[in-house]
Amino acid sequence: MDAPVNDLLDFLRFPSISTDPAHASDVANCATWVSKKLESIGLDSQIHPTGGHPIVVAKNKHRTGRPTVLIYGHYDVQPVDPVELWTSPPFDPQIANGIVTARGATDNKGQILAHILGVAGQIADNGDLPVNLIFLIEGEEEIGSSHLEDFLQQNAESLRCDVVAVSDTGMVAPNLPTLSYALRGIATLQIEITGPAVDLHSGVYGGTVANPITVLARILSTLHDQQGRVAVEGFYDDVVEIEQWERDAWRKLPIGEKEIRELTGVPELSGEQGYTALERTWARPTAELNGIGGGYQGEGSKTVIPSRAFAKLSFRLVPKQDPARVLEKVEAHLRSVCPSSVRMTLTGGHSGAPFLCDPNGRWGKAAQRALRKTFGGTEPVLIREGGSIPIITMLRDLLNADVLLLGLALPDCRAHSPNENFPLENFHAGIRLNRMLLEEIGSEGAVR
Numbered sequence: 015m016d017a018p019v020n021d022l023l024d025f026l027r028f029p030s031i032s033t034d035p036a037h038a039s040d041v042a043n044c045a046t047w048v049s050k051k052l053e054s055i056g057l058d059s060q061i062h063p064t065g066g067h068p069i070v071v072a073k074n075k076h077r078t079g080r081p082t083v084l085i086y087g088h089y090d091v092q093p094v095d096p097v098e099l100w101t102s103p104p105f106d107p108q109i110a111n112g113i114v115t116a117r118g119a120t121d122n123k124g125q126i127l128a129h130i131l132g133v134a135g136q137i138a139d140n141g142d143l144p145v146n147l148i149f150l151i152e153g154e155e156e157i158g159s160s161h162l163e164d165f166l167q168q169n170a171e172s173l174r175c176d177v178v179a180v181s182d183t184g185m186v187a188p189n190l191p192t193l194s195y196a197l198r199g200i201a202t203l204q205i206e207i208t209g210p211a212v213d214l215h216s217g218v219y220g221g222t223v224a225n226p227i228t229v230l231a232r233i234l235s236t237l238h239d240q241q242g243r244v245a246v247e248g249f250y251d252d253v254v255e256i257e258q259w260e261r262d263a264w265r266k267l268p269i270g271e272k273e274i275r276e277l278t279g280v281p282e283l284s285g286e287q288g289y290t291a292l293e294r295t296w297a298r299p300t301a302e303l304n305g306i307g308g309g310y311q312g313e314g315s316k317t318v319i320p321s322r323a324f325a326k327l328s329f330r331l332v333p334k335q336d337p338a339r340v341l342e343k344v345e346a347h348l349r350s351v352c353p354s355s356v357r358m359t360l361t362g363g364h365s366g367a368p369f370l371c372d373p374n375g376r377w378g379k380a381a382q383r384a385l386r387k388t389f390g391g392t393e394p395v396l397i398r399e400g401g402s403i404p405i406i407t408m409l410r411d412l413l414n415a416d417v418l419l420l421g422l423a424l425p426d427c428r429a430h431s432p433n434e435n436f437p438l439e440n441f442h443a444g445i446r447l448n449r450m451l452l453e454e455i456g457s458e459g460a461v462r
C-alpha cells in the first residue's frame with residue numbers, strides 16, 4: 015500500500031469524536047498526530063489549547079512577494095451511532111474496491127489530509143511552496159466550532175491571509191470538479207400559542223374559547239402564498255436575483271428534477287414557481303416548519319381544548335438577506351395575523367448569514383484552473399449549496415479574505431451516517447488538487 019494511504023488509515027484510526035467527553039484524549043492524541051505530520055513534512059506546527067479541543071496551526075516560512083493561503087480543515091468527527099449499521103468497525107478503516115470506509119473518511123480527514131500530503135509532495139520536490147501557507151485544523155467543527163471565533167480574533171495578525179481554501183463540501187458527481195461559491199444562511203424561530211391556563215373540556219368550553227392548535231395552523235398557513243412564495247412583507251427585499259449565467263450553467267448539470275425526486279422519494283417536487291429545483295434550493299430563500307406540537311398525542315382520543323401549541327420554524331436565506339432583519343419581518347407578520355383570543359410568544363434560535371464569493375474573481379479563477387488541471391481538463395462546474403456552514407462566513411469576515419470551497423465529497427459519501435466512505439481516487443485527486451491550487455494561486459503573485 016502506498017504511503018499516503020497508510021497515512022490516511024492511521025489518521026482514521028483515531029476515534030476523535032468531539033462531542034463525547036469519553037473521547038477527549040482520543041481527540042487530543044489526534045491533534046498531536048496532525049501536528050507531528052505537519053512538522054514531518056517541513057512545516058512549523060503548533061498545537062493551541064482552547065477552552066475545548068485544541069487547534070493545530072502550521073506554516074511554512076513566509077516571504078514577501080507571495081500570496082498567503084490559509085487551508086482550513088477539521089480533525090474531529092461525528093459520533094458513530096447507530097454502530098450496528100456499520101459493515102465494519104468505524105475506526106478500523108477498510109478498503110474495498112478502491113473505497114475506504116471509516117468515520118471521518120470524507121468529513122474531513124480524507125480531504126484535509128489530501129491537502130497536507132499535496133503540500134508534502136511540493137516541499138519534497140521543490141524545497142518550498144509557491145505561496146505563504148497556513149494550515150488551520152480544528153477539533154470542534156462537528157460541535158459548532160465554539161472556540162474558533164475567539165481564536166481567529168486573538169490571532170488575526172498571525173493568521174492574516176489573502177485567500178482561504180476549504181475542502182469540506184461536495185462534488186456534483188464523480189470526476190466532475192466542483193467549485194461552490196455560495197451557501198445559504200439560516201434564521202430560526204419558535205412560536206408558542208397559549209390559550210386557556212390549562213387543557214379544557216371541549217364539551218364544556220368548545221365554541222367559547224379559541225383553540226391554540228387551530229389558531230397556530232391558521233397562522234402558519236399564512237407563511238406561503240399559492241405560488242409557493244414566502245408571504246411575509248419585505249421578505250425578498252434584499253434577495254440578490256440569480257444571474258442568467260447561473261441559470262444556464264445549472265441547467266446543464268447532471269442533477270435535476272428527476273434525480274431529486276428519486277433521491278427524496280416524493281411523488282412530485284414543490285416550491286416557488288418560476289424557478290427550477292436547483293435554483294430553489296441553492297439560490298432562493300425559504301420558510302420551513304421543522305416541528306409542531308400541542309394537545310393530546312396518546313392512544314385513542316381525548317376531548318380537550320389544549321392550553322398551548324407550538325411550532326419550530328427555520329428560514330434558509332440567500333445573499334444579501336440579514337438573519338436579524340428577516341426575523342424582525344417574520345415576527346411583525348406573525349403578530350399581525352395572530353388573533354387577540356390567544357397569547358403568542360416568539361423565541362429566536364441560532365442564525366447565520368449567507369455566503370457568496372465571486373467564482374470568477376482572481377482567486378476563483380485560480381481555483382477553476384487548478385480544478386481543470388486536476389481532473390484531466392474537465393471544465394469545473396460552479397455551484398451554490400443550499401446548506402449553511404457558519405464557519406465559512408466567520409473565516410471570511412474575521413480574516414477578511416475570499417473563501418474557496420473545493421469539495422471532494424461525493425453525493426453518497428454518507429458523512430455523519432453509518433458506513434461513511436471516501437474513494438481513494440478522490441483522495442489522490444485531492445493531493446493533486448492541492449499542488450495545482452497552490453501553484454495557480456502562487457502564479458497570481460503578491461497582493462499586499
Ligand SMILES: [Zn+2]
Pocket residue numbers: 092121156429430
Ligand atoms: Zn461534518
